[in-house]
Amino acid sequence: MSEKDVLLSIENLVVEYSSDSETVHAVNDVSLQINKGQTLGLVGETGAGKTTIAKAIMRILPDPPARVTGGKIIMDDEDLLELKEDRMQKIRGNRISMIFQDPMTALNPTIVVGKQIMEAIALHEKVSSREACKKAEEMLEKVGIPKERYSDYPHQFSGGMKQRVIIAIALACNPELLLADEPTTALDVTIQAQVLDMMNELKQELGTSVLMITHDLGIVAETCDCVAVIYAGEIVEYGTAEEIFDHPLHPYTTGLFGSLPNMAKEGGRLKPIDGMMPDPTDLPEGCKFAPRCHYATEKCRQGRPELRNMGGSHVVRCTQR
Amino acid sequence: MFKFLVKRILWLIPVVLGVSVLIFTIMCFTPGDPARNALGADASQESIDEFNEKHGLNDPYLVRLGSFLKSTFPEFDLGTSYINGSSVSEQILSRLSYTLRITYIGILISIALGIPAGIIAATNQNTWKDSLSMVVSLFCASMPSFWFALLLVMFFALRLGWLPTVGVKSWTGYILPCVSIGIGGAASIARQTRSSMLEVIRQDYVTTAKAKGQSRSRIIWGHCLRNALIPVLTAIGGQMAVLVGSSLVCETIFSIPGIGSYLVTGVNQRDYPVVLGCVVILSLIFSLTMLCVDLMYAVVDPRFRNILKS
Ligand SMILES: Nc1ncnc2c1ncn2[C@@H]1O[C@H](COP(=O)(O)OP(=O)(O)OP(=O)(O)O)[C@@H](O)[C@H]1O
Ligand code: SF4
Ligand SMILES: [Mg+2]
Secondary structure, eight states, rough: OOOOGEEEEEEEEEEEEOOOOOOEEEEEEEEEEEEETOEEEEEEOTTSHHHHHHHHHTTTTTTTTTTEEEEEETTTEEGGGGGHHHHHHHHBBBTTTEEEETTTTTHHHHTHHHHHHHHHHHHHHHHHHHHHHHHHHHHHHTOOGGGGGGGGGGGGSSSSHHHHHHHHHHHHHHHHEEESSSTTTTTTHHHHHHHHHHHHHHHHHHHEEEEEOBBBBHHHHHHHHHEEEEEEEEEEEEEEEHHHHHSSOHHHHHHIIIOOOOHHHHOOBOOSSSSSSOOSSSSSSOOGGGGTTTTTHHHHHHSOOEEEETTTTEEEEETTT | HHHHHHHHHHHHHHHHHHHHHHHHHHHHHOOHHHHHHHTTTTTOHHHHHHHHTTTTTTTTHHHHHHHHHHTTTOOOOBOOOOOEEEEHHHHHHHHHHHHHHHHHHHHHHHHHHHHHHHOOOOOOOOSHHHHHHHHHHHHHHHSSSSHHHHIIIIIIIIISSOOOSOOOOSHHHHHHHHHHHHHHHHHHHHHHHHHHHHHHTTTHHHHHHHHHHHOHHHIIIIIIIHHHHHHHHHHHHHHHHHHHHHHHHHHTTTTTSSSSHHHHHHHHHTTTHHHHHHHHHHHHHHHHHHHHHHHHHHOOOHHHHHHHHH
């Protein structure tokens, strides 16, 4: 992959949530690249730090308690983390936008849904407010909601419809990068397919890049070009979708889905693994997966394993591979 | 909506009735001699007996309650004052506008000062602006309004001579009474606005608004304020109750010929018809105001409109 094709690159990102009594190490030295026109899947258990990474890219982490304590997020040779707030506002919702995880709370209960879509358009595109309304209506239709419902309030919508409104907001300004945080969790299967098709269309039409955060391996298999597996705020394995599905190497990844050879074809959810994620306020010294790993040795507990190249773009963070 | 209104207005009947019975009962069983107050300390025993007989004060409690309710509710007759025989209804009508003016201007002052102060505090959380407005509002909320009224009179009327000490001959006379009854409400409303604003700022939909690229001020005014106002409305309703109470005292301090000062005089002189008439009217005003506050919920919160429809 040549340098030119990278849209956004995250370098050594560290994010902490700190309160008076403790510090949650949510993201620990994460580096990732999102290529132009490609979809990067980000998979991992709940609490692994996926949403935190997406919000860090948008710079919408709640501060306090969240603090980005290290790293860079480079887009167009500029570090987004260093940008002035007013320049960042021109990027948010316009060049980078986000589909939020929880549709029930992500819409403002006192504003009609159409206006919530229209706002984004009016903000970033040089159009009259009439045209912005019209475009918002088109967006509603595009996500499968009749435009007559423009003036309805969120409480008049089902969870799936709210999620579609959120998707319409995110897609309204044809972003270059879409951060999709479990975009289909709230939807039933048919709508799920529609939404994925829609995102695919956008990708084909406009070359939009997507960061696809999901628990659903079927979606990963269907949509992602590359996959990053995250555990306790660290990338433990990264590769193309084929590499990860056909030759998962990290014990965590194999635990999740490697043991099922037809996983990718049959779809399905991540399999639970014995044990719990380590306490993010008190992470183990060495490999963070060691307490749950069947292959763990003394060496694993001593220092943090480095990411090692396994050929192609496939990298893995494990001493035993 | 119509059904809701009718229901709420019908509810006024038991509320006002209940308040009247309560006050009537309290007055019946508190010591005090209306006849001596009306006729003077050196009145003869015969004239006192005659007075009591004429006003039915010798009758048993239930009989008196019955005749009071009968004349007040079906006939809307509030009777005449023991002291000077003037019609209570007429007195109240002529005084009503003063009381309405000072309570409503008072609540407007509370809102106009309280909501912006709360917003400033919340959007500058943990800075000196926040601390300053919260210290000032804590001070104002815990200060009794009559004491504040006296301070204001001392400073602006007596020391500086800018405003009249008493009376409402011109609009300047309204300033001190309205400010002194409004300031406590402003403080409570400011505190409520701050806390609900801080609550709302943490909500996911505010993050969504931010993710659209909206500026901070647009998010505060366009997305947060309306949601934050919902609990503030409740606080405003509560302040109305407090305000009606403090208006009684302030009308007396500033010699404003409103219902409050009429009521206070009535209580002092054991002038039962005056007291009862004032209480009935005040409870009616209060209930209607609360109804308006409830209707405001529907304006602010679309979810409430559904409840109204059903
Ligand atoms: N506002 C917050 N305050 C404190 N800790 C937080 C906050 N938000 C997240 N965290 C912590 O940060 C860690 C990562 O959270 P994050 O939301 O990024 O997980 P996630 O991978 O998106 O999980 P999920 O799949 O459940 O969405 C978790 O340990 C979580 O408890
Ligand atoms: S480094 Fe060791 S403990 Fe960690 S995943 Fe590999 S084998 Fe398991
Ligand atoms: Mg998440």
